[in-house]
Structures are given as C-alpha cells and as structure tokens.
Amino acid sequence: MNGQAAENLALYDNTTSISRFGNTTGDQVFKSKFYEDIMENLSMVKKHENEIVDTTYPKSNIIDIFPNKIPNPQETRYSFSVLQEWEGYVVSIAKDTFTARLIDITRNCTMEEEEADFPLDDLDDTDRSRISLGAIFRWVVSYRRSPGGTKDRLSRIVFRNLPAWTAKEIEKNRHDAAEWAGQLNVE
Amino acid sequence: MRIEPENNSVSIVLVGSLNPAIFHPSWFVANDLLSKSDIESAEVEIVHRNIAIFKVGDWLRIQVDPNRFVAETTEPPFIRLFDIVVRTFKEALIHTPIIKMGINRRVHFSVGDEETRNKIGMKLAPQEVWGEWASHIAGKEKEKHGGLTSLSMSQIDLDDREDGYITAKVTPSKLVKNGAGIFIEVNDHYEINKEDPLAGATPIIDILRKQFDVSIRRSEWIIDQIMDLKEKV
Numbered sequence: 001m002n003g004q005a006a007e008n009l010a011l012y013d014n015t016t017s018i019s020r021f022g023n024t025t026g027d028q029v030f031k032s033k034f035y036e037d038i039m040e041n042l043s044m045v046k047k048h049e050n051e052i053v054d055t056t057y058p059k060s061n062i063i064d065i066f067p068n069k070i071p072n073p074q075e076t077r078y079s080f081s082v083l084q085e086w087e088g089y090v091v092s093i094a095k096d097t098f099t100a101r102l103i104d105i106t107r108n109c110t111m112e113e114e115e116a117d118f119p120l121d122d123l124d125d126t127d128r129s130r131i132s133l134g135a136i137f138r139w140v141v142s143y144r145r146s147p148g149g150t151k152d153r154l155s156r157i158v159f160r161n162l163p164a165w166t167a168k169e170i171e172k173n174r175h176d177a178a179e180w181a182g183q184l185n186v187e
Numbered sequence: 188m189r190i191e192p193e194n195n196s197v198s199i200v201l202v203g204s205l206n207p208a209i210f211h212p213s214w215f216v217a218n219d220l221l222s223k224s225d226i227e228s229a230e231v232e233i234v235h236r237n238i239a240i241f242k243v244g245d246w247l248r249i250q251v252d253p254n255r256f257v258a259e260t261t262e263p264p265f266i267r268l269f270d271i272v273v274r275t276f277k278e279a280l281i282h283t284p285i286i287k288m289g290i291n292r293r294v295h296f297s298v299g300d301e302e303t304r305n306k307i308g309m310k311l312a313p314q315e316v317w318g319e320w321a322s323h324i325a326g327k328e329k330e331k332h333g334g335l336t337s338l339s340m341s342q343i344d345l346d347d348r349e350d351g352y353i354t355a356k357v358t359p360s361k362l363v364k365n366g367a368g369i370f371i372e373v374n375d376h377y378e379i380n381k382e383d384p385l386a387g388a389t390p391i392i393d394i395l396r397k398q399f400d401v402s403i404r405r406s407e408w409i410i411d412q413i414m415d416l417k418e419k420v
Contacts, residue, residue, distance in 0.1 A: 015200045015289025016354070016374040024200035024289020025374045078245060079194040082263045108404070126222040138264035143191065156263070161220075161270040163277045 077147065080154075082106075084141045088116075090133055096120055098131060102139070118157065127159045136160040188407050190414045194295040194362050197403065198259035199272045201391065203285035207251040210239035218279045220271055247271065256285075269399045276388035285388040288395060290375040292406035298417045301366035304359065306420035307413075308335035311357060335359075347398065350378040355409050371413055373406035 015024010088100035089112075097119055101112040118139075120128060127137070137159040145151045165173075212229035215221040221229075225243045232240040242248040246262040260268040276283060298304050312335045314321040324333040341354040353375050360368030377398070379390045 015202060015287050015376045016291060016356075016372065023374075024202060024287055024376050025198075025291055025372060078262075079192070080261060080263050081191045081195070085264060124224070126224050138266050140263045142263050145193065158264055158267055160266065161274060163270075163274045 079145045081143045081145070082140055083143065083153075086114075086139045088112075088137055088139055090131060090135045090137075091115070093120075093131060093133065100137070105138075122155075122157055123159075127157065130159050136162065188294070188296075188411050188414060190296045190298070190417065192294045192296045193360075193368065194261070196259055196261045196293045197265040197268055198257055198289075198291040198293070199268060199395065199399075200289040200291065201256040201272075201276070201285045201388075202254060202287035203256075203283060203388070203391075205251055205253055205256055205283060206236075207239040207253060208234060208236040210234065210241070210249060210251045210256075212241055212243065215271075215275075218275075220274050220279065265403060266399075269395070273392055273396060276392045280388060282387040284386075285391040286379055288377045288391045290377075290395070290399060290402040290406075291372060292375075292403060292410065293370070293372045294410050295360040295362045295368055295370050296414060297360075297363045297367045298369060299367055303417060303420060304367055304369060305332070305334060307369065307416045308359075310416055310420055311335060311338055311413075347401075348377050348394070349380060351376045353405075353409075355413075357413060369413065371410045373409050375402040375406060 083106075085105040086102040087105055088102040090098050090100050092099045097117045099115060099117050102114040102116060103109050103112045104114070120131070123131065137157055140154075140156050140158070142154050142156070143151050144154050211234045212221060212226050212231065216223060216226050221243065225247075228244040230242050232242075234241070237252060239251045240249070244262075246260050246267060248257075248259045250257040250259075258268055258272050276285065298307060314324050314334070317324065326332040335357075337356065337358045339354055339356045341352050343352045345351065345353065353373065355371060355373045358370050359366070360370040362368060362370070375398070377391065377394050379386075379394070383390075
C-alpha cells in the first residue's frame with residue numbers, strides 16, 4: 001500500500017458530517033477531490049461523447065455541472081427551532097377531521113396522555129392519501145426564522161414513513177409475545 | 188435547549204461501500220422512499236459515479252460518495268430523516284456494507300453579545316496556560332483580538348456500543364451576527380465489528396433504530412451544558 005492510499009484509508013474513520021473519509025460528521029472537505037476525479041472522467045467521456053448516452057442530465061458543459069460554490073446545508077433559507085413535539089396515532093377518521101392519541105416527545109413521555117382532533121385540511125396531499133386507522137405521525141410546533149430575522153410559529157403534521165416488518169422480525173415478535181404471555185400469572 | 192438556536196440541523200452519516208450513481212431522487216421515488224410530490228421540489232446538483240448531491244425542499248439534503256452517505260435536515264420533525272435513512276438501507280440497500288455511523292446534531296446560537304461569547308471562550312480554554320504568548324493573543328486592538336477558534340471534547344467510555352465515541356466540537360459561529368454566536372457539533376459515532384462482511388447495512392441500521400432518539404436527546408443535553416455557560420461567565 002502506498003502512502004497516499006494508506007492516508008486515504010486512515011481518513012475513512014470518523015463520522016462527523018465534515019467530509020473527511022471515515023468520519024461521520026457532515027461537511028464537504030473532500031468534494032474538490034471528487035470533482036477533480038469527475039473532471040478527469042468527463043474529459044475521457046468527451047473524447048467518446050458520440051458513443052455515450054447521458055441519461056442523468058441534459059447535455060451541459062463542465063462549468064454548469066461544477067458550481068464554484070456549493071451551498072452549505074447550514075445556509076438554508078429558514079431555520080427552525082422546535083417548541084413542542086408529539087408522536088400520535090390515528091384512532092378515528094371523520095369527514096373533515098381525524099382524532100389521535102398523543103405522546104409528548106418533548107417531555108420524554110412513553111405513554112399517550114392526550115387526545116386531539118385535527119382538521120384533515122392541515123395535512124399535505126401525500127399524508128392525506130396515507131392516513132388510516134393506526135397510522136403514526138409526528139406533530140411539531142416550532143418557530144421558523146427567516147434570514148432577515150422575522151419569526152413565525154408553525155404547526156406541522158408529518159406521517160411517519162416506517163420500514164415494513166420483515167418476516168424474521170414478525171417471527172421474533174410472535175416468539176417474544178408468546179414468552180411474555182407464558183410469564184403472565186392468570187388465575 | 189435553554190437558548191433558541193438561530194440555525195440547527197441533524198445529519199446521519201454512514202461509512203461503507205456505496206454506489207453514488209444510483210442516488211437520484213427518481214430512484215427514491217421508484218423505491219417508494221420519497222413521494223412524487225417530494226420530487227417536484229427536488230434539486231439535483233450532481234449525480235455521477237463518484238458523487239451524488241441533491242436536496243428535497245428544505246427538509247432533506249443527500250450527499251453520497253463511494254465511501255460516505257450523508258443525509259441532513261434542517262427542518263423538524265427530524266424523525267423524517269431517520270425514517271428515510273432506515274428505509275433506504277433496510278429495504279432498498281440492505282446488502283450495502285456499512286461499518287460506521289455518525290448521528291450529528293449541529294447548532295448555532297447567540298449568547299447576546301461578543302463580550303459574553305469571548306468570556307465563554309476564555310472559560311473553555313483559559314489563555315494563561317499559553318504562558319508569555321497569552322498577552323499577545325489578546326492583541327493591541329479590540330478588532331484584532333485572538334482567542335479560541337476550535338475545541339473538541341470526546342467521551343470514549345460508553346456502555347451502549349461496541350466501539351465508538353461522542354465528540355463535541357465548539358467554535359465561534361460564522362452564521363450568527365455581531366460576533367455573538369457559538370457553533371456546536373456533537374458527533375455520536377458508532378462502529379461495528381468488521382468480522383462479518385456479509386452483514387450488509389443491517390447491524391448499523393439496527394443501532395440507528397435503537398439509538399436515534401436517545402442520541403439526539405443526549406446531544407442536545409451536551410449542547411445545553413455549553414449554553415448554560417452564558418449565565419456563568
């Protein structure tokens with residue numbers, strides 16, 4: 001292994017979003033290295049451009065593809081600050097509203113203690129088509145701050161997009177449930 | 188957190204072996220990971236075999252290179268980020284080898300004025316220990332004073348993981364105006380035993396499912412300790 005390769009491998013160690021290989025923080029230090037590689041690849045592609053069909057992008061020149069400055073994720077238009085957050089599940093759905101039981105996430109509660117009605121109009125189109133009895137969602141009340149400093153209060157409901165249960169997980173849950181049931185002392 | 192952040196985000200970083208070229212918003216829609224309405228607000232910066240970057244509205248930014256997957260959000264509820272990462276690597280990319288993960292919480296906040304921020308900097312890293320150089324750090328002019336630029340603190344004795352650490356990094360914030368801002372990033376880092384190369388993404392994703400909420404709460408608690416210094420300097 002040459003020195004550069006060893007150095008590259010060693011860099012794949014942490015997980016901050018700062019983009020040092022191996023780190024898991026979230027920044028983008030190594031982007032330029034990738035761009036250099038891509039530039040090199042693209043110059044190869046240009047030599048054979050009649051043979052290649054680009055299905056990802058419309059034809060564009062290299063300057064268009066590689067902006068001088070990539071916006072940092074921290075530089076988004078608005079910033080948000082959570083005031084209160086609940087997790088809820090739907091217990092009934094009427095014509096214009098739905099009812100849900102809520103767990104207060106902000107206070108680290110684990111049991112639902114509240115029930116509330118929400119207008120269906122508060123949901124975005126995707127969530128409105130997804131709503132069903134038992135569906136789990138998060139309800140967040142937050143401040144939204146603009147770069148100019150103006151602040152407004154937002155209430156937002158977002159339905160969870162949870163992974164499907166695998167056959168193995170269902171089997172394990174059945175096994176655990178049977179075991180717990182066996183431990184119950186029913187007279 | 189006792190001070191309302193001026194800017195904050197959550198990111199999940201996975202380290203392993205990835206194919207950036209597939210990470211296009213259309214692929215996420217085809218795999219039912221994003222909705223068709225999400226794709227309307229998607230902005231692709233680049234999708235190439237070496238790097239892919241796109242964002243969906245303000246709630247999701249994804250960046251992938253051959254060894255790193257980064258998903259970041261600035262918009263609550265942060266659990267949406269968790270959901271899409273878990274589904275991506277539990278359903279669509281279950282065999283992708285992933286060996287490390289970071290759950291990162293980043294916050295910029297204001298302590299009111301530059302003087303208070305500088306006092307916090309002095310508290311975190313006293314300048315007297317730099318000996319004779321200390322008097323030079325302060326500078327002759329107020330506008331040219333030096334001071335703490337970056338400080339990292341790590342915890343490695345952790346019961347909830349085989350291998351990993353928690354590192355908090357504090358720097359002055361470039362986003363908060365009037366020199367009154369502090370930036371903190373907490374990197375909650377997990378590694379798995381590399382003896383099972385066929386395990387794919389499952390071991391790390393199982394850790395993510397177990398730890399995400401705990402990690403975010405703990406990171407905010409760590410950040411809160413630094414916020415508390417505002418009242419103590």
